[in-house]
Amino acid sequence: MKTDIQIAQEAKLMPITEVAEQLGISFDDLELYGKYKAKLSDEYLESIQGNQNAKLVLVTAINPTPAGEGKTTTTVGLGQAFAKLNKKAIIALREPSLGPCFGVKGGAAGGGYAQVVPMEDLNLHFTGDFHAITSANNLLAAMIDNHIHQGNELGIDTRQIIWKRCLDMNDRALRNVVVGLGNKSDGFVREDHFVISVASEIMAIFCLAEDMKDLKERLSRIVVAYNYEGKPVTAGDLGAVGSMAALLKDAMKPNLVQTLEHTPAIIHGGPFANIAHGCNSVKATKAAMKMADYVITEAGFGADLGAEKFLDIKCRIGGLKPDAIVLVATIRALKYNGGVAKADLSAENLDALAKGIVNLEKHIENLQKYNVPVVVTLNSFVTDTDAETEFVRKFCEERNCDFALSEVWEKGGEGGIALAEAVLNTLDTKQSAFAPIYSDDLSLKEKIETVAKEIYGAEGVNYSDSANKQLAKLEELGFGNLPVCIAKTQYSLSDNPALLGRPEGFRVDIREAYVSAGAGFVVVLTGAIMTMPGLPKKPAALVIDVEDDGRITGLF
16 A cells, blocks of 8 residues: 555646646746745735635544544545535645654645645645744744843843743753853843744734734734733834744745645645644635635644634634534544554444444534534545444434545545535535634633533633633733633543543643733643643654655655
8 A cells, every 4th residue: 555655756746837727826926936836926815805705614523543533634635526526626724843743643734645745845844934933933032032131121020931932843852941051141041941833822823814914913912021010021012023024924925735636725824723723824714715616624633622723713813704514533533432442443343433422422512512514524444334334424414414424545536525515515505603602701711611611521620820820810911802722632522631532520620821912812721731742752753764866755
C-alpha cells in the first residue's frame, strides 16, 4: 500500500495559474510562490466583495483516538466530490504547524487520494506565514524587555508580564526560562515562558482580523503586562503595532493551492484547537465564500473543541453562519471508545460499538444545540462490517441526522459522492437557524460553565484560587463580555484524557485565565493542558529525511 507522501509525490500537479482560472482568477490577481502555490492579491479580494455568499459547511469529528478519524481527509475528499458533481466548491483549511509534524501527530494535508498538494511544502515552510507570526510575536517580546532596560517609563511590573515568546516547534525545555542573565547590558533578569506559535495571540489575531486596519487595531489592544498600579499595558502603549503589522502584511494574504484532483483549496492560518481557537482565518473563509457556491471548512480536533470554538468564537466575531455540519467518525474509533484495544479493532464487535457510540451521540446532541443541520459520515475502513455500518446508520437516522459512508482515502472524490449528495440534500431540505450557545452578556464563569455542562457534559466546574482572582480581575477591567476560549485535552469530552466514551459525573478543573484582548476572547486553561507541547519518546523527526535527489521522505 502506498503511503500518503508517495501518493502526493507521484501526483501530476496543475500549475496554480490554471487552478486559479477555474475560479475566474487571472494571473495578475496572484502573487506566485513557485509553480504550485500563490497568494491572492488584496486587489482581487477587494474586487469580489459584491459577490453572493456561498453555502458554508463545517467538517468536525468525534474525539480523536489512536484508531484515527480522518477529518481533514474527509474535508478534502468532500470538496473533490462536489467538483465531480459539477458544483463550484472551495476547501478552506488551516496551515499545519511544524510542532506536530515533527512530533507525533504528523502533517495536516489529508491522506490517501484526498490530499492537498504540494504536501511537503504545506507541512513544512509553505509560504512563510508562521515565520511571520513567530517574528511579530517575538518582536513584541523584545520590545517589552528593551522598554524595561531603557528605563521602564510605563512602570511595567516585571512580576506581571504576561506576554510570552513563541516558537513553532514542540520544545518542553522552553516552557519556563529565565532571560536577562549575564551583564547589566544584557537586560533585566526575569522569569519568562514560551508557547508554541499556534497558541500565540498573534496567531489568533491573524485568523480573526478582517483587513489591515482591523489587524492593527487588534494588535494595539494586546495586553502584554500590568503596571505597578495593576493597570494593563498594551502593545499600543509600547509603540510596537506598526512594526508587527509590517511583518504580517504579506502573510495576511490567503494562500491558494490544490487537491490531488485539482480542486481549489485556500489554506490560511493555523491555531491549535486544544490550546487555541482551532480555525482557519476569517479572511480566507469569507474570501472563499465570495469565490464559489460551496465552501467546505474544518475545525480542529473533536467537536467539543474545534467546532465549539468555530461556532462560539469565529462565527460570533466574524459574523458567519454555517449552513450544515459534517461530523466524522470511524467504526474503529467508536469501538476504541467502547474499550477495545487498538490491536483488536479489526474484528467485528457490535457490543463494543454500542458502548462506544455514546461519544458520537454526545457530539450529535451538542451540534444540534446550535440549530445547524448535522450529517454524520463514517470514514470507511476495509475491516468495517456491514452489520457495524448499519448499526451506526440506524443510530444516526434515529437522531435526525443524514448519514453517508465516505471512502475518499481510497477513492478520492469518487469515494465522497455519497457524502456530497447527503450534504446537498441536507442543504436543500433543512434550514440552519444558527446561534451561539451562550450570549455575550453572561459573566465569564457563566460562559465557562455553559460550555462545561452543555458541551463537555460536566456536572460542574472547580476553580483554583488564582483562576478565581484572574477571572474577577478580568471582569473588573471590562473583559467580561468576551467569549471564552477553553484549552482542554482533545482526547476526552472531559479535561481528563483517560475518560473515553461519554463520561458523566465529572467536574472540570480551571487553573488559569487570561485575556487575549486583541483576539477578543478570554483564554481558560483546564486540567494539565500545556501551551508548549513536548516531543514524544520516538518523534516523527526520527524518520523524516531527504534523499540525494532532494526528495523528502517520512512525512505523513
